[in-house]
Amino acid sequence: MIAPAKNLIRYCSAVFLLSLSVSLTAGAQDATKYPLIPYPTNLTAGEGSFVITSQTTIVTAKQFTGEAAELNKLLAKGLGSSLKMTKTAGQHTIKLVYDAGITAPEAYRLTITPQAVTIKANDPAGVFHAVETIRQLLPVAIEKGITSKKLVLPAVAIDDQPAYAWRGMHLDVSRHFFSISYLKKFIDRMALYKMNKLHLHLTDDQGWRIEIKKYPKLTEEGAWRTFDKNDTACTKRSKDNPDFTIDKEHIIQKNGKTLYGGFYTQQQMKGVVAYAAAKHIDIIPEIDMPGHMMAAINSYPFLTCNGENKWGTLFTKPICPCNETTFEFAQNVFDEIMEIFPSKYIHIGGDEVDRTDWGKSDACKALMEKEGIKDLAALQSYFINRMEKYFNSKGRKLIGWDEIIEGGISPTAIVMYWRTWVPKAPVEAVKNGNTVIMTPGEPLYFDNQPDQYSIDKVYHFNPIPKVLNAQEAKSIIGAQANLWSENIPSERRADYMSMPRMTALAECLWTNDDAKYNSYLQRLVKQYSRMDAMKINYRLPDLPNLLNEYVFTDEGKLSIASPLNTLTIRYTTDGTLPNVSSPVLPLTLVIKKSELIRVAEFTPSGVRGDVYNLNYTKQNMLGPVKIAPPKPGLACTYYKAYFKETALMQNAKVDSTFTTDKIEVPSTVKAPSFGITYKGYIDVPADGIYSFYLTCDDGGVLKIGPGVVVNNDGNHSAQERSGQIALAMGAHPFKLDFIEGGGGFTLKLKYSVNGSAPQDVPAAWFKN
Template identity: 35%
Template sequence: MIIKKHLLLYISALLTTGYVNAQTAAPDPNMGIIPAPVSVQKQVGTFVLSQETAIQADSTDNKAVQFLSSYLQNKFALKNRVQHYKGGTATNAIILTTAGTENLPAEGYRLTIAPQQITIAGKGAGLFYGVQSLIQMLPLERAATAKLPCARIEDYPRFGYRGLHLDVCRHFFSVEFLKRYLDLMASYKLNRFHWHLTDDQGWRIEIKKYPRLTSVGSMRAQSLIGNYHDRMPQQFDGMPVSGYYTQDQIRDVIAYAQSKYITIIPEIEMPGHAMAALAAYPELSCDPKLDYKVAETWGVFNNIFCPTEKTFSFLQDVLTEVIDLFPSKYIHIGGDEAPKVVWKSSPDAQALIKKLKLKDEHELQSYFIQRIEKFVNSKGRSIIGWDEILEGGLAPNATVMSWRGEAGGIAAAKQNHTVIMTPSSSGYYFDHSPARSDLEPLGIGGFAPLSKVYAYNPVSSQIPAAQQKFVMGVQANLWTEYITTENKVEYLVLPRLMALSEVAWTPLANKNYTDFNEARIPKHLAWFDANKFNYRVPTALGAKDTAYTAQQLTVNLKVPVNGAKIYYSIDGYDPNETNEVYTRPFTLNIPSDQYRELKTIVITPSGKRSLITRTLVTNNTPLPAVTFTGKQPGVKYELVAGLFTSTGQLDGARVLDTGVTKTFNTAAFKKANRTFGVTYEGYFNVDADGKYIFSTQSDDGSVIYVDDTMVVDNDGKHSLYEQPGEVLLQKGMHKFTLKYFEAGAFSTLRVYLTMPGKPKGEFSATSLVY
């Protein structure tokens, strides 16, 4: 205890020399702009924006001009004069013009900042996006003047379709919040809002001809408590959910979006996800005698629209009103997750299959979609559908939205169909967790960190060069089964929305995650912090949840939000405002057979907090080989019953089975047990002394012990997540213990090993003996 006290005093004295790395911003070749522009040329000098600066424009009532004027007044209290631009040069002026933009690509702009004037050149959306870039360059602090560094920026988007989705069916959000959502999109040059308006859990759009869609279909009695994979039997909150948008409200939202150069694409689900509609009009089902109600839980339901003339007449009436409301070229008709169970037993469906000489129910769904497409085409519009519309044959003019990975998009592009990439597996479902799920707010699962979103390229190398032009763009989706509040929407969208924008806009050659994450994101998050957005605070840059072996722990961190502070501890307790503030890099020496544990937390000026990171560094001597002479390949296992939240609970649990296996695949256990735990034990041989890096990728918790020493700690109830750990081993045999538990719907367990001088590979149970 005395040693620890002296160590803390020494570090405290060492760090009082001032803020260095914790607060120093990284170099920024993109001048703070997100998404990164096509071309940035920094110039000498600055432009000073003040009350006397005039705004001159070709058209003073242009949307971009009005937006800039309002922004400067609202955020900086600058009442700049708006004047008609007569050409030529000006002094102390911001000029917005279309002059000289003949060769700019669509939505492009040219921003020139000189000491005496700023010129934004562009047409339509391009001029608006130039204004957005200028605004991002302004300082965060409100003052009488603002200095802007001189530069010449030329910019235009990589993709014409840059989308963000919001599901308002599972939970309803106000018109005011939708406008705030659209503001975020516009700030980062996203231009398509996918508005998911109908589903099993609620019908949210007024249809004049069918009033029961909203009087009945917009209301459900209650909602499921917790993740629907977790509890058996399920529990419900008893709290009614309701709400829908009147046609006047929809027109208002559309007009607001248009003022931001955003097109709204409405989605009306069919033939599946129809429980809310069937509750209102059961005659649209294959069995009208059933008692349908708006769904109170999540998932996929067997009851879908029946392919009768009554249904097609209803859907055409609905789509007619939708098309009259929305000016979008595209109407999204869903098409996903439509089980054919009721069609198999429906006389109407089977008669139609026979009449049309269709092969099966999949071809019947294709007929359903194609018939709807012909109607939508007759109104001068086109359809978008989820990638399931490929099954049974793709409608002739349909655009495919690829969500089940990239395969659907690749297949559609190869058929010369336009494609929008939105793969859930690549981080583009923003309802998936931004970190390990047990550390984040309740969600459906999945793992979609900021780095994963940023790394995605919508144009797959599997699409032939000639067909790559059919990739219209990229979209991220936010499904709201587990999102009941507007604050949670913002938490899950920010800052991942900014990674989406850079993927959608910026040329591949200009993307740089370090610059994005360390130089630009911190300023933008500081703006959100000051303007009361509920963004997710990243952990300290350079801090990791990891464990490794070394003789020293070197700490070199940066703040992820400008103005925030990093607090840390090395005493095993979670840090908070009472702990030391990190101000500069330092190194801790670790005596032999001891460890040091660094924990960090980021706290912003508004009081928002990051997750706590934990770095455990051990300076243990290599574990000696043990005596073991068994030679039978495989491992012993013990399967236990129970609903667990940690691997420590497996000891003493009721044993279901014991035996020997040559695989860590848990599918056989899962088949007979919804929840379970399993312990594997065996021995493996090490050919040489050195560092061995194990990792587990599991859903749920898993841990690895080598010679009864914990090496990998991936414990806890969470969705699929990989966690590594290191151990020093001497040549010879070593005991291996793997513990895993499954507490929900999915059972995934994989083990990896990196040996000295060799690449990482899967560690198989056949590598062990017992």
């Protein structure tokens, strides 16, 4: 048996270990001295440092008084008192200077010398970003409010500006509710990493979270629910991970029932908006229409075409676009929303609409005939376009999910692209004249479970579709990550799912330089201590070189190199969860029998990272089988249907068959949901312990010989599962079942043998 493959983790882990190397390159020295995320457009290291004391003064242009106050507030946390604000510059001064020559929005120039600190910008946002740069250059202790007599800033010259105007984060507060204090914490870390748009998903089937005074039942009733299936799933997972425990402050007893929920008053939300505005973060409210409205329809059933409120085939019944009362309700709601949120952007949702009832409605039939509306998709566009005109009349711009383009949309609407499986959507929107914000589910749905590849995929995400030319690319104004909360019931879990991925997205959208990736990983290591001081429950770095299933013929050996020298790896062999009292994993753990090894990393304060379940199985080398003169490739069976798990394909109707020598979804497959079975033999050229890495969106099961090697079954986002098998040279029965529920179209299979680097399975190995 071999130790886990030495180079399975190709991204984060190798760079983390550079902290142990004997020397640092100039770039690494910059990463250590200036551990800034996102990295500036241009940075020139200086000599010496600027020392801030209680005698230091702040001088500001009149345009930047608010930003000067934010800077003073920051420095007061480290000095224990505010600095004096003066009108004229003296010695040892921090100056905020208006510079009309800096023309790029949000740009700034920061110069730190032993004599002075100078911030120059053309707009207040640029000054504020410079303040956040200074924050990251200050000692971590400032985040804890630990005071000292002086604060030291390294000398540096920075010219900086963002690559993209829209650098967003989304937070779903409707499925699980988050407190005002957490919203402010979320805003703080966005500001630290120069993100500038917070998209709040305020309403959905599971909860209505914002007070609307004209319709009080929206929150009196719609903000509360009995526990649903997602709550139950979270409670079950909380037995092993306390981050899945539902925050108790959002649970009440009412009329003999246990209810979960909460909402924001208008006054509370205005306070949050002001808090964000001071940090140059624009809060974009989303009131999801015409679908995802069950929480509202429960209290106001007149909103539907037939008074019903229930789940349809895939989604809930929508509000009716054919009744004037619907538009009266919508306009009244958005009037109050616009009073709370000054943002010029309002998000109307417009996704996942079950239009079935519209087609049965006499009112809709009459409206469609009157307006010349050809189909139900166009009827949805009628609703969206009419609401957009209303928004425009109030000086606002409408944003909708990319489904809004299906029935035709005006070129002035802003399209937010999320459906990874519809790559033409952002292209069609751009060619229609629309502005587009990129937020594809892969890799920017941060509610998808992170893994060892997540940071790399987010960092290297390119918001610009390859088919767009340079002029068309200007319509892509940026991107954002979405944090849907069905399975995020606590603030700690929200932290874990968003951090540190947010930092990778921040640098992707601000710096936009793939060449800085290794430097970014080094700087990220330095950022962890700041996150600790801010009490962010970030996801610890992945343990490198681990599989899900291991086999051995004589003995197994487990060796894990810690990704950070501050972490301790502990393990158990009795099935219990590792804790701070569990034994420390030795340099090499020898395994003699089939057993489950559970390992986890721990911070010095006792915070546990992910638990890794490593199944070790002792087995004999699997001998080859004799086969008739083989044909190249695998025989494939295609099923055009929806499956929740691969086993359900056994009794399904076959749509077609084909032969292939590649494990991938054929380009000819267009159905949103389907299944494929790849069957034949894998002919390996030598004896060995073979590792297989199966990435699926949605599910897949790999069988070689009589048993399962990798189980990656079920409906889920793209994730990799791995396993091993001891194979003798020759042919072995091979079967791979794959299902796609509608979304990702991701299927990859790689292998390694005796510790080699993972690579694609050679086409010549497949026979049938």
